[in-house]
Each structure stands twice: as structure tokens, then as C-alpha cells.
Amino acid sequence: HEPERLAAAEVAGYCVDAVVQRLTGAVTVDVSDASQPFLDVATRTYDETALELCGLSAHRRLLPDPAPPGTLHRLLPDAARRLGLPAGLPVSAGPFDIPACAFGSGVAEPGEGNLIIGTTLAAQVLDSEPRPAMAEDPAGMVLATPYENRYLRVMPAMIGTAGLDWLLKLLDVKIEALDALLVQSPPGAAGVTALPFLSTSGERAPFVDPRARGRFDGLSPLAGRADLVRALCEAVAYSARHCMETLGVTGTVTACGGGARSGEWARVFAGVLGGTLEVCDDAVGIRGAAHVAWRSLGTPVDPGAWRARLRTVTAERGLIDHYAEGYAAYRHALDLAREGWSTQ
CATH class of the missing domain: 3.30.420.40 (ATPase, nucleotide binding domain)
Structure with missing residues (x-):
């Protein structure tokens, strides 16, 4: 203008x-x-x-x-x-934050993925070809990287810790109490479920709809603050799985960002994703910039040593099975909600 x-x-x-x-x-x-x-x-x-x-x-x-x-x-x-x-x-100039987090957390081989659980959530998968995600909806992006024959398919969602911050403020709860609240509510949040689309801009990955809005279902006088918090955290994890499936992840998934530092929330993500999650607690973006610089200097990092400081979060079989059912229910609820949004 x-x-x-x-x-x-x-x-x-x-x-x-x-x-x-x-x-x-x-x-x-x-x-x-x-x-x-x-x-x-x-x-x-x-x-x-x-x-x-x-x-x-x-x-x-x-x-x-x-x-x-x-x-x-x-x-x-x-x-x-x-x-x-x-x-x-x-x-060395280095890549921007999303690819820097991928390489900083140890993503190295095609099919491996990374979740940035920050203010907004970004899911990404490495590929050797510049192929877009095989999605029903046009969403996401493909990034070239500072490395030859390495590309990132990315789903930059609008959900993330910003929605959790809103809920915690509404409930007058400090973020330091998050792990304790997640422990107080059982997997499945005592029947409370959520759709996590709390941005006023709607959603942009793995589908695009500016009309998308969040909601809680299954509420009763028996539901407590812990159930609401757990339901939202589980819904964010379900959306992350939706993004990862759309991107075609086939290898190890790493995670970083403020949300990944919560031990209990990371355990929810591991259960929803179906196994283990490798968490990087360091300044992962800085690590990614250094990763690129060392390669440019001709002294690339050793992949094994680079990933040695990652924290492995493992979910037990029962939790994985429980969240498999929960994810199917989430996708069904999302499909119905999208039909409703389309008439607005």
C-alpha cells in the first residue's frame, strides 16, 4: 500500500x-x-x-x-x-527457526520428523526430494535447506502453547503447575475432550480454515481444572499426529520448544504418536545454526554424538492403545466440526 x-x-x-x-x-x-x-x-x-x-x-x-x-x-x-x-x-548466516530446529534436534535422514511445541506448533519431515505433503487439503509448505538434496515438508499449525496459556490464565493456574495437573487427570481426561483451534485466525495446518474454532466436550459438574488442561494438551498432541501423518513421517520424531520441556505433556505426545519421542532441551535453534556452520567449514558434526544429549520419552503399550482410540475419536469430531464451519 x-x-x-x-x-x-x-x-x-x-x-x-x-x-x-x-x-x-x-x-x-x-x-x-x-x-x-x-x-x-x-x-x-x-x-x-x-x-x-x-x-x-x-x-x-x-x-x-x-x-x-x-x-x-x-x-x-x-x-x-x-x-x-x-x-x-x-x-555463516544459518537457516530460519523451523529448519534450524530440525537440524539442531538431530534430524538427519529422510523420513525423520521434528515437532516444535511452541507458541504455535510446527511439524516437519525431512525428504531427499522436494515433494509436497500428500494431503486432501492444500496446506503446508516445502522448504529448501542449506544442504544439497535435503528438503523439509512442513505443517506450521496455529495451535500450541498460546492456547494452553489462555486456558491456564482462565483457570487462574500457573504454568509451573502443568505437570501436576496432567498427573491429576487420567488419560482421556475423565471423558472431557477438546478441539484445540483457539487462534482467532483459525487454522492453517494440516488444513486451512479461518473459521476453525476450539471447543470442549464431555463437560459435567464432575470435571475439574485438571481435566480441562489434560483434554487440551491431548488435543494438541492429536493435531500434531494429524500433521505428522499428513507429512508422511516414517522415522524417529524429535521434539523441542517450551511444551516439550513438560515431562508429562511429552509423555502424552509419545503416547499419541505411538511410541518414543526424542526431546532436545537445549537452545535447539542455535544448535541448528551451528550445525550448518560446521558443515560449511568442512567439519560436519557426528550424528551419533549430536543426538547423545537427547532425552528419550517412552509411552507404555496401554497408553499407546488408549490414545489410538482417542485419536480416531478426535478425527471424527474434527470432521463433524469442519462440516459445521463450512456452513458459517
Whole structure:
């Protein structure tokens, strides 16, 4: 809506690109950041048709070409002086947060997946080909990564810890009490169930519907705060499984983010996903950026050592079976709800 600013612009980029330019003088963008919405991820070049459809062909000049795999920049003398570092030091820009969390948590082989249980939930699966998710609904995205022949299929949902924060505030409960509340309510939340779509924007993965809204079912005077909290946590886990199934996960699933630090909630996720969950408690995004930098320097990390610090959360058979039934009921309730949303 401000064409004069667009006409005067020199380049379009992200915050990290501005930092890289100040430190190294390079005008560039990481291929993961460039992947949406205009990049042909297979060729790592911009899709002129996509630009034309958006009416932006005249502004193609603003898009810097993505950095090739293994790119390292060099620290400028002035920036080096200000930082107290040697001039010419290698600088790696790194991928944005979603792929950084994948590689930081140890995702290495096609079919392996990662869940970011944060303010919003992101599910992603690594692939050797730039294939979109096989979904009935057009949703999600495919990202090129800083590595050759490695792509990420991603479902960036709107659900996550923000919905849980809303419920805890409504119930006047601190987040520190989450694990205790989950222990107080049995698997299945004493019959209370939920749909976790609490964003005013609706949902964008694994389906897109701005009319999607959350709800609780099975309430009675016997339901307590713990049941409501557990029902919502289970519903978020069910949605995560829905995303992972749509993405075609076939290998180990890692998890990171604030929600994964809850031992009881991680156990719910493990049960819903059908087995074990490898949790990374470190600053996983920073680990991912370092992972890319070391590979670019020619000293890639050892995959086994990299995953050695992960915490394994295992669900027992009975819990897995219970949540298999709960997931089927969740999908049925979701289908009925979507029919209702379609008439609004």
C-alpha cells in the first residue's frame, strides 16, 4: 500500500540478512528463508510465474539470489573492530527457526520428523526430494535447506502453547503447575475432550480454515481444572499426529520448544504418536545454526554424538492403545466440526 517505498527500496530481506550485510557486506538470503513464497525449491531459483501472479514481476530486482549450500562470508574489518574479533573470520548466516530446529534436534535422514511445541506448533519431515505433503487439503509448505538434496515438508499449525496459556490464565493456574495437573487427570481426561483451534485466525495446518474454532466436550459438574488442561494438551498432541501423518513421517520424531520441556505433556505426545519421542532441551535453534556452520567449514558434526544429549520419552503399550482410540475419536469430531464451519 506504499508503492513509493517499494520503488525506493534496494533489497527485500529478513532481519538476519540485514545483520549479515552489516557484518560482511554480502547482500544475500538463506535458501530456507527464500523458499516461501516465490522460490522453486527444486532449482533454488525464483519462480517468475509466481511473481507474475502476485503482480510483483517488476520488483524481481529486490530479491537476492539464495546463498548456495556451504556459503561462508567474511567479517569486515570495521565490524571485526567493533566486535573485538579477527577480520576475515568466517560468518555463516544459518537457516530460519523451523529448519534450524530440525537440524539442531538431530534430524538427519529422510523420513525423520521434528515437532516444535511452541507458541504455535510446527511439524516437519525431512525428504531427499522436494515433494509436497500428500494431503486432501492444500496446506503446508516445502522448504529448501542449506544442504544439497535435503528438503523439509512442513505443517506450521496455529495451535500450541498460546492456547494452553489462555486456558491456564482462565483457570487462574500457573504454568509451573502443568505437570501436576496432567498427573491429576487420567488419560482421556475423565471423558472431557477438546478441539484445540483457539487462534482467532483459525487454522492453517494440516488444513486451512479461518473459521476453525476450539471447543470442549464431555463437560459435567464432575470435571475439574485438571481435566480441562489434560483434554487440551491431548488435543494438541492429536493435531500434531494429524500433521505428522499428513507429512508422511516414517522415522524417529524429535521434539523441542517450551511444551516439550513438560515431562508429562511429552509423555502424552509419545503416547499419541505411538511410541518414543526424542526431546532436545537445549537452545535447539542455535544448535541448528551451528550445525550448518560446521558443515560449511568442512567439519560436519557426528550424528551419533549430536543426538547423545537427547532425552528419550517412552509411552507404555496401554497408553499407546488408549490414545489410538482417542485419536480416531478426535478425527471424527474434527470432521463433524469442519462440516459445521463450512456452513458459517
